[in-house]
Amino acid sequence: MIIMSTDASPKQIEVVISRVEKLGFEPHTTRGKERTVIAVVGDQPIKTQSHFAHMPGVDRVVPISRPYKLSSREFIPEDSSFPLDGVRIGDNGIVIIAGPCAVEDRGLLMEIAHAVKEAGAHALRGGSFKPRTSPYAFQGLGEKALVWLAEAREATGLPVVTEAMSPDQIPLVAEYADVIQIGARSMQNYNLLHAAGESQHPILLKRGMSSTAEELLMAAEYILSHGNRRVILCERGIRTFETSTRNTTDINVIPVLKSHTHLPVIIDPSHSTGNWQYVSAVARAGIAAGADGLIVEVHSEPENALSDGFQSLKPERFVELVQQIQRIAEAIGRTVAVKEPH
């Protein structure tokens, strides 16, 4: 949609129209009281945007088509769901993923894995490779952590979710984990998205801290367009002017995403608040707003955690949270997912 200036001359309008035709599109011209608007009709007119923006007499160019397709609910109207070791994500049952921010110690990981399993979690999270703002902060234990996570799965039966930070880590992570996480800082690491699209594993894609809902769907589109249809979207808080919590949970994005895409959507209240005191309230809110699941940090000794201890729930509080989620789920006609026997 090309919007001409109010003072565009008939000649300038003519030139724009003939360029639309020359590029193989059909121009539809509307002459308003104040200005003329030219609609560009054809295949993927969005690519031609910059062709017109510089032309004399053009005020601005407004795109009409949405730029994503495979992730769009207009393209696939039904909810997508897929299995996660005995439960389905994207279905009526709420899926809960829990565990420590970073894997730090084998014994501690086992202890937490058993605790979250008992409380009702469906999957275990834990960072092996940690993206950290400071080069001097703890960077994760790497493959050693992956081995321990696989052992924790063995011991508890919980599938494992962990992050890959670069394309070359994907095969390694895929060897040990069940779901590969793309972190918020990597949401626009296109080489990584490309590699994730070629993986067979479900991808947990976190929204970048300053990415729009549309950009999140475009990042998902990278993965889908490279062949992997199993993508879980995750709201983990955005960056705003408010400083009383580490990020601002964009609760609106839950119904927005559920309306625009068929992909499952979960919420991460640990990162979106950055403060354990607010985690349960925001987790309840996410489920009440329509999220399909939860990823939450649990640590049995948060005061000794090497990363993000301040936002981790102790196991006893996590038990309470699962019970609250159960009641909220029922209030909106859903349940917490129940694992099917193999």
Add this chain to the structure above:
Amino acid sequence: MIIMSTDASPKQIEVVISRVEKLGFEPHTTRGKERTVIAVVGDQPIKTQSHFAHMPGVDRVVPISRPYKLSSREFIPEDSSFPLDGVRIGDNGIVIIAGPCAVEDRGLLMEIAHAVKEAGAHALRGGSFKPRTSPYAFQGLGEKALVWLAEAREATGLPVVTEAMSPDQIPLVAEYADVIQIGARSMQNYNLLHAAGESQHPILLKRGMSSTAEELLMAAEYILSHGNRRVILCERGIRTFETSTRNTTDINVIPVLKSHTHLPVIIDPSHSTGNWQYVSAVARAGIAAGADGLIVEVHSEPENALSDGFQSLKPERFVELVQQIQRIAEAIGRTVAVKEPH
């Protein structure tokens, strides 16, 4: 707390310390490995901040005390609650306020008032004076609308909530309404806050669209410090980079406010989303996160509304929403408030 530069000289530190003493405060000096920090102890040291910021060798000044007092939970640990015509706001029961964005027509207002009353609302909202971005947009009907609101109260028994935009409107609004609203754009209109503080009416104080939680509490402090203790805080969305909804509902602020203040907190999902399709999801989220109530726009003919029709629920959807809120309230051990007989 005065933080000296790493290269501050002993002389510079000495000068800062003696100025602290001259101003009547007690300096407490901590010499770290990298830098020296001087704590200023005494009454309201916060006022002296700029006295030190310019001094040679000073890196920055960090305030430690919170700047609000009467609204603080540290000052009043128990929840504040107060009556609203037969229900109490701030108590266990969730309070629901509903009605049109603007009062436009007497008949329509009566119709909507009866509809929301029947659906279970506890109070009627409706704008008489409308703050509008454009001078060419509908500005509200003023006193005529106030008269109709009072008639709607007469007919339905619902107390009335409506906005005052300037100090001189407060007596007029107080004559007809039960609760005086201070809108988001007026949250830092200090003359208005002052006048609201001298009123006997409960005040519904909306968070400014780019105000922090702390600034909202400071605005409440203006009202409280002028003698009116009945203030209801309202989250109505903040301005961020995300454009898929009109504002971003800051759901984190619900538990943050409940932890920092004793005042009741409600949520306005109509303004915080700007889109009727997302209103119910965000309303449920707000209650699940711990809000004490809801203010929501309902209009029987949203397609003909002169203001904000796009975010108004039709009465039949509002009926459903009240039922959903009832179930969410129960899930967290609360109820929707029940009006006591007079």
Add this chain to the structure above:
Amino acid sequence: MIIMSTDASPKQIEVVISRVEKLGFEPHTTRGKERTVIAVVGDQPIKTQSHFAHMPGVDRVVPISRPYKLSSREFIPEDSSFPLDGVRIGDNGIVIIAGPCAVEDRGLLMEIAHAVKEAGAHALRGGSFKPRTSPYAFQGLGEKALVWLAEAREATGLPVVTEAMSPDQIPLVAEYADVIQIGARSMQNYNLLHAAGESQHPILLKRGMSSTAEELLMAAEYILSHGNRRVILCERGIRTFETSTRNTTDINVIPVLKSHTHLPVIIDPSHSTGNWQYVSAVARAGIAAGADGLIVEVHSEPENALSDGFQSLKPERFVELVQQIQRIAEAIGRTVAVKEPH
């Protein structure tokens, strides 16, 4: 511009078209490969936006016309300029306004007024009524400060700029001051804008800290449409996630405003940085980007200032700044304004 969903039925499209006609507009329909778009042609179609947003099959409604008119460069192509006691603002000469944040003491005000006059300032600023976040902070001296400001004008010949916070303060401020300032927190105080529009005094309108360029122009439109054409726009920093300065100077808005409006535009580097160390750099940047003037805080004893001392320049630094501005002005083919003899 009404954008239909990709799955809108021919019937739904028909219904929208006939409603456009019924409202007295002309529908122009463009059928693309993916979706249909209906342009609404006629007088002020913008008011009808919400009429269509709720209709079945409608995806979204995109406004095409700009919502302001009198402030628009499309309406008045030439720069507006007007006299300010011997200089013209909006002309080729850069106008510099300087003085203390708040008027605190008569002697100090006189001292600063003489200092800024000597350094080359064209007008004196100073707060009489101070909007303060905290009810416990210094609120300004009110009329006493106005009297002193008028005395400083008498002594130095500098016209006076000071803020009015409410409609009823406008006549009082107008009695003593030459330019009435509307502060950032009041930019959407519509009753105040209305009153400013009925004044004969030039208005210095500060951008709200989370207002868009378009909203600033809409606020100016309130003043212009009530009869006062002498409005100076002022960028004073916006609120973002960045915390290393108090606000973020939106330098882009200088050329944006100069392109969209004929009104003069100035920059306030004191509030837009909140730190005297960055004031001169940002002042130079503002003029280099095309601003018509500068408003800057100067205080001879910033360490004793009751308000915003941290962002005030000492007179000796202000002298240097005026010299820098002179050189930057020349580099872009302008000058610092020279006062004409009476």
Add this chain to the structure above:
Amino acid sequence: MIIMSTDASPKQIEVVISRVEKLGFEPHTTRGKERTVIAVVGDQPIKTQSHFAHMPGVDRVVPISRPYKLSSREFIPEDSSFPLDGVRIGDNGIVIIAGPCAVEDRGLLMEIAHAVKEAGAHALRGGSFKPRTSPYAFQGLGEKALVWLAEAREATGLPVVTEAMSPDQIPLVAEYADVIQIGARSMQNYNLLHAAGESQHPILLKRGMSSTAEELLMAAEYILSHGNRRVILCERGIRTFETSTRNTTDINVIPVLKSHTHLPVIIDPSHSTGNWQYVSAVARAGIAAGADGLIVEVHSEPENALSDGFQSLKPERFVELVQQIQRIAEAIGRTVAVKEPH
């Protein structure tokens, strides 16, 4: 700095103090009128932050030390500068980098390279690997583009700046280019930063669109701490609520960075505005604010560009811009850099 609640018990304070001691730090306790504050003195106390945040009676923990070191001006007070093929970046002379957003065609690249060389540019920019929001947009020509860039260097003598998007692209890019760019979306791609730190090439590090100044310095710290001291910081606009330009140029960050770090700082007005009409104004502002250089998009046929044509200057406008920069540089006592003969 551990800040206790106002209602912390003496017992709770005691427990915190003894934990500080047990961790090997020295506690310095200040008892104010309202609350107690405990300073933690020792080596890198910042790592212990989460150890205390969960403890009963603790209100919050405020870090005092800055988390970066090698990039800090406190560590290296003098400006860093380093050679760039005959000019020095970080010195008194302003360095100008120009060229197309993406390399699209050999002939066109040569034409633009000659044009910017003649206009006075010191280096040639051009994207070989393009990070694009959409998987369907032009992704760059990869190695073919690198070969052409090297040919353009051969022909014009201009050193080449181009982006690497993943660690494995660094050796390839290093083979052809003189400066390796880390793009805004990659600023927190820590594996890439690590690889850049092991390179011998100067790194042009762009600020992430929602990264703070401190996070930019932390990203630089990754590169510096892995051995590469030649890092150029680049402001390219941040994401805010304002939509009249694509991003908001944070002009404040120029003097902020110059004050906090010794590294050279440049500005990218093409991305920070997203609109060629505003590029020159913002480029002038950047230099006036103290930037050491400029990176700007120039394209001889912007209307045919496959990427970002809307923000590219035509060569004739770029000639004007270089002249303007020359005058602004002189106004602040600098010059545009002059290439030394080999």
